[in-house]
Amino acid sequence: MSETPERRPKLLYVDDDFEAHYAFTRAVGDAYELVTAMDAQEGLAVCSREGPFWAVVSDLRMPGLDGVAFLAQVRAHWPTTVRVLFTGVPDIPAAISAVNDGFIFRFITKPCPTELLLKTLEASTEQYRLLIAEKELLERTLLGSVKLMSDVLSVANPAAFGRASRVRQMVSETLMFIGSKNKPAAPAAQAAAYGAKKPQADKPSLPGPDNPRWEVEVASVLSQLGAVSLPAQVAEKLYFGKPMVANEKAMADRVPVVASRLVGNIPRLDKVKQILLYQSKQYDGAGLPPDDVKGDAIPYGSRLIKIVVDYDNLTSQGISKEEALESLRRRNGWYDRAILEVFAQYLGIDDEEIKEVSLAALSAGMVFAEDVIAKNGVLLAAHGLEVTPAIMERVNNSWKAIGLMKPIKVKVKRVAR
Numbered sequence: 341m342s343e344t345p346e347r348r349p350k351l352l353y354v355d356d357d358f359e360a361h362y363a364f365t366r367a368v369g370d371a372y373e374l375v376t377a378m379d380a381q382e383g384l385a386v387c388s389r390e391g392p393f394w395a396v397v398s399d400l401r402m403p404g405l406d407g408v409a410f411l412a413q414v415r416a417h418w419p420t421t422v423r424v425l426f427t428g429v430p431d432i433p434a435a436i437s438a439v440n441d442g443f444i445f446r447f448i449t450k451p452c453p454t455e456l457l458l459k460t461l462e463a464s465t466e467q468y469r470l471l472i473a474e475k476e477l478l479e480r481t482l483l484g485s486v487k488l489m490s491d492v493l494s495v496a497n498p499a500a501f502g503r504a505s506r507v508r509q510m511v512s513e514t515l516m517f518i519g520s521k522n523k524p525a526a527p528a529a530q531a532a533a534y535g536a537k538k539p540q541a542d543k544p545s546l547p548g549p550d551n552p553r554w555e556v557e558v559a560s561v562l563s564q565l566g567a568v569s570l571p572a573q574v575a576e577k578l579y580f581g582k583p584m585v586a587n588e589k590a591m592a593d594r595v596p597v598v599a600s601r602l603v604g605n606i607p608r609l610d611k612v613k614q615i616l617l618y619q620s621k622q623y624d625g626a627g628l629p630p631d632d633v634k635g636d637a638i639p640y641g642s643r644l645i646k647i648v649v650d651y652d653n654l655t656s657q658g659i660s661k662e663e664a665l666e667s668l669r670r671r672n673g674w675y676d677r678a679i680l681e682v683f684a685q686y687l688g689i690d691d692e693e694i695k696e697v698s699l700a701a702l703s704a705g706m707v708f709a710e711d712v713i714a715k716n717g718v719l720l721a722a723h724g725l726e727v728t729p730a731i732m733e734r735v736n737n738s739w740k741a742i743g744l745m746k747p748i749k750v751k752v753k754r755v756a757r
Contacts, residue, residue, distance in 0.1 A: 348373045349465040352391075354383040354410065355399040355426070360450070364397070367454045372461065380405035384413060392418050395445075395464040400427035408444075415443055420471045422464040426450060486558050491728050499579035500567030502711075502722020503652055504560075509707075509724065510648045510686075511560035515553055517686040556641035559615035563645050566598030566616075579722070581657040593628055596620050615641035619649065624673035636676075643676040647683050650674075652724075661687055695752045699739055704728055706750040713745040714738045 350373045353364050361376055368374050375390060377383040379402050387393065396414050400407040411423040424446045445467055446460050567575050574588045584592060600617035603609050619642045621627045625634025647668065654664035665684055668675060694709040704727050712721040712735055720735050721727075727750070738744070 349394040349461075349468070350392075351375070351461065352377065352383060352386060352393045352396045353398075354378075354380065354396065354402070354407075356402045357399065360399065360426075364457075367457050368461070371458075372465075379403060380407075380410035380413075383410060387414060387418055387421075391421070393421050394468040395422040395424060395461065397424040397426055397461075400425055411444060420468065420475060422467045422471070424448065424460060424464055426452070486561050491730060497567055497575055498719050498722050498725070500564040500570070500575050502708075502725040503579060503649070503656070504562070504564035505722070505726055506652050506724030507563050507645065507648050508557065508560045509726075510652070510683075511644060512557055514644065514648070514683055514686045515556065518682055555609075555611050555615065556644065558609070559612045559619070559641045560645055560648070562599060562603055562612070562616060563619060563649065564595070564599070565602055566595035566600075569598045570595070576719075579656060581653055593620070596628065611639070612641075615639045615645065618642035619645045621646065622674045623676050626673070638676075640679075643679055644683075647675050647680055651683070656723075693752060694749050696747050696749050699736060699748065702727060702732055702735070702748060702750070704732065706752075709749040709751045710746075712748055715743040715745055717745075718742075720744075 348371070351368070352375050353361065354377045355361060355364070356378055365374060365376070375386055375393070377386050380398070381404060383396070383398065387396070396411065398407040398410050402410070405413070407425050407427070411425060414421055414423055422445045423443065425444050425448070427447075427449055445464055448456065448460055452460075567578070570578065570591055574584065574591055576582070577584050577588065578592050578595075596616055596619050599619075600613045603613045603616055617629060618633065618638050621629070621633065621638050621642060623635060623638065623643065623646075625632065651664050651668060654667055655661065659667070665687060668680060697706075706727040708721050708723050708725050708727065710723050711719055714720055718738070720738050721731050725731065735744075735748075
């Protein structure tokens, strides 16, 4: 859901003092859509139920969670919400803690002149607009540009980028599946959960601050980018899981490093670069790159992409979904078991069927269910690749000049009966 700013900025004021509520409401007037809460637990529940808010203004001294701890929780779960701390007692240590732990945007004291309060709220809402603008740029414009680059490269190396397309789809849908299992509970239960240090045992964790979801999805799109460095015959062996000689395997092992270096030239993708660098690293620390990083120190996105790529490698060799999953489970120490089991749950969801279509019926947005191969044996498009105008042009030209090995099959949503 987009967080694009609405017409009236939406504020949350949290304070256990009724008189303070009255004074704040009078000062704010009708310029803002104001919601109030009497303590931190109620504030968290309100954020879950009615957020995201443009800004949250919180009193420092409250029963239970104090203002600093409360705003730190707000930052953890709603990072674009701007945080302001309000206190009746000037407290330098508290101010320092607020800045360091809660990343507070403003720290103001009571009583606060109305003019200063309104200027603080105006600055806070402007900061929110800037954060949202940056978020929209990163999540939409950047991801769209990266996907465009991947589509172009898919024409140059159908095998590798067919895999990238499948990996992107599985990573994205796995994250959506996790999100669906983490839908907000009732407000009281949700507020209690936010007070816990770890996610509930029955709820798989989403990417945290180390790898926001958009960064994981961008990395999945670019996961096979390093394959541009491979000779065609080595790329084909890697895709079909065929045996390689030592020097070929060495080239294939460097695919993550090459991808990381290429992405390193794009601004604001430092974390994506790290995900790509560690995408082949085993959870126990074995593999490349040869360093001491292991376990949860490996980026979340890398751990997920490692599972998805290895799964795709097995299924591309004709191994069934069930057999491929069991093979992954038998590889002790290779994967984050929690993510692997979530991925297994996602694989149990199947709302697609395979349909044979004519070339004339092929359209952008469809997904190839089988490799599209010309009669001369050249791979035109890999299974799992989304159909784009460029791919359609490639397949159509080959069909006219050479012909296709077999009919085209695509995945379509299963029609409910």
